[in-house]
Amino acid sequence: MTISLNIPAAGTEALVKGESLWIKARKRFLRHRLALIGLVILCVMVLLAVLAPVVAIYSPVELNLDAMSQPPSTTHWLGTDTTGRDVWSRIVHGGQVSLSVGLVAVSISTLIGIVIGSIAGYAGGKVDLLLMRVTDMVMAFPSLVMIITVASVLGPSIYNTMLVIGILTWPGIARLVRGQFLSFREQQFVLAARSIGVPPIQIMFRHLFPNVVGTVTVAATFGMANAILQEASLSFLGLGVQAPTPSWGNMLRDAQTFSILEGMPWLWIAPGLMIVLAVLSINFIGDGLRDALDPRSIL
C-alpha cells in the first residue's frame, strides 16, 4: 500500500506559479473594488485638471458682468458666480491647484518624515531620543491650528500653502519609518551588510529602506487626502490660495454669506462635492494599497 504524496515541498508553491511580490500586490489591489473606482475617479479628475484649458472654454478668473449669478444652464453647465465667472471652469482650474498643492505638500512631508525617521531608527540611542522629542513637540500642536498660524506668518500664497502643510505634517511618517527601522536593523541581513563594511547611508537606503516602501506609500496616500483637506480649510479661511486663483477651498469661502448659501447653492455644492470626491477616492486608493502592500496592519 502506497500513499502518493502529491503535496509539493514547502516553499515551492510560489515558485511554480512564478508570482513576484509585486504581481501579488497588484492582484490584491485589483480585487479591492472601491480602490479601483477611486483610481478611475482620480484619473478622470487629474485628466480634467491637466486638460483644463481644453475642457473649460471660459476663463476661470476674468469677470463677465453680462452673466452674473446665473443658475446652471447649457451654456454655463454649473452656473456662474456673482461676478459672472463660469463655475465649471473654476472647478476644473481649481482642481489643478488643489491636487497639485496636495501632491507637493505630501511629497515634502514624506521626504522629511523618511529622513528623520530613518536617522532616528537607524542611529537609535541619544540621536533617536532627541529626534523623537522634536517629533513629540511638533505633534503636540493641533496640525490645523499650527498650519493656520505659520501660514499667517509666511503670508498667504499657493507656494506657502504647499510648504506649510508639508513641513508640519511629517511626524506621522517619521514615527512609522523609525519604528520599522528599529525592528529591521537588528536583523541578520543588516548585520551582514555592516560586517562587510557597507557605509551606514548605504545600509539605510539600499538595505533598510526597501522594506518600508510599502508602508510609506500607504501612509503618503492617506497623507495626500489629508493635505487636500487642509489646503481646502486654509483657503476657506482666506489664508491659503488667494483670489482670483480658484481652489476648491476658496470657492466655498465666497459662499459663506446667507444669500449665496440659500439662493445660489450651485456656487458651493459643486466645489464641496469635488473635495469630498477627490479625498474619498484617494482614501479608497490608500485602503486598497494597504491591502496590497501592507496586509499585516489591522486598521
Added chain:
Amino acid sequence: MFNYILRRLLVSIPILIGITVIVFFIASQMPGDAVLAMISTDTPQAEDLVKLRRGQLGLDLPIYEQYGRWVGQLLHGNLGFSFQSGESVISVIAARLPATLELMGVALIIAIILGVFLGVVSALKQYSWLDYSFTFFGFAGISIPDFFLGMVLVYVFSIELGLLPSSGISTAGNAFSLSDNLRHLILPAFALGLARTASFMRYTRASVLEVMNNDYVRTARAKGLGERLVTTRHILRNALIPVVTVIGITLPTLFGGAVIIEVIFQWAGIGLMFINAVTGRDSPVIMGYVLLSAVIVLASNLITDIMYSVLDPRIRYD
C-alpha cells in the same frame, strides 16, 4: 504604576519647554506691526508715540530677552495683553473657553457614542451589508471637510427646514437660557462630531474583531454561555478598553475642526477668537491660543495613557 506616571510627567517637561520656544519664535516672526496699527501715523508726534508704545510692550528688546520676559510672565499666569483690545489674554481666553469646551465636549460625546455603537455592530456582523455600508460611511466621514459638512447642515436644517438656528451661541437680544443655548449647539456639535465618528468606528471594529478570535471567547461559548452574555461580558469589556486611546488621537483634529466650525457658526469660543486674532495680527492672543491648545493636547494624551493603564490591568510599564 506610580513610577510610570512620574516618568511620563517628567518626559512632558522638555516637550512643554520646546513648545513655548516654538510658539514664541513663530509669534516673533509675525509680519505687520501691531503698534503701527494702533497709532495713527498722520500726527507729528507719531514717531515718539510709536517708540513709547514699543518700549511699553517690550518690543525693542533682543528676542531672547523678550522670550525670557514672556516665560517669566507665563509662570505668573500672565499671557500678556491683546494688541487690539488691551485686555489681558488670559481673561479673554477664560471668558471664551467654556463655549469651546461645551462644543468640543458634546461633539466628542456624539463621536464616541455613535462611533462605538456603529463599530460594534459592524464587527459583530462582519462582511454583512451593514458592515460594508458603515465602512463606506466611515470613509465618507474622514473625507468631508468640516466646513462643507457645516454648510450642508445649515442649508438643510436651518434654511430649508427652518428647524434650528445657524449661528451664535444664543439668540441675540434675549436673556441667556440653557435650552436656547442647546438649540444653537445642535448643528455645530453634529458638524464637528460626525466627522470624528469615523475614527472611533474603525478602531472599535478592529478591536472587537481582534478580541472575538481569542481563546477565552471560544471557552465562554464552549461552556454554554448565551451569545448575549459572551458579547457583553467577554468581548465588549475587553475590546472597548483600547478605544480610550482614540480620544487622545482625535483631540488635535477636534481642536482644528472646532476653529473652522466656530467660524461657520459664529460660535463665540476661543477658535473664533484665534481666527480674529490671526486676521488682526494680534500676536499675544495667537500665542496664548496656540500654547493653550498644545498644552491641552499634551495633557490629554497624558491622561488617556494613564487612564489606559488603569483600565487595563494586563498592561505593565516597567
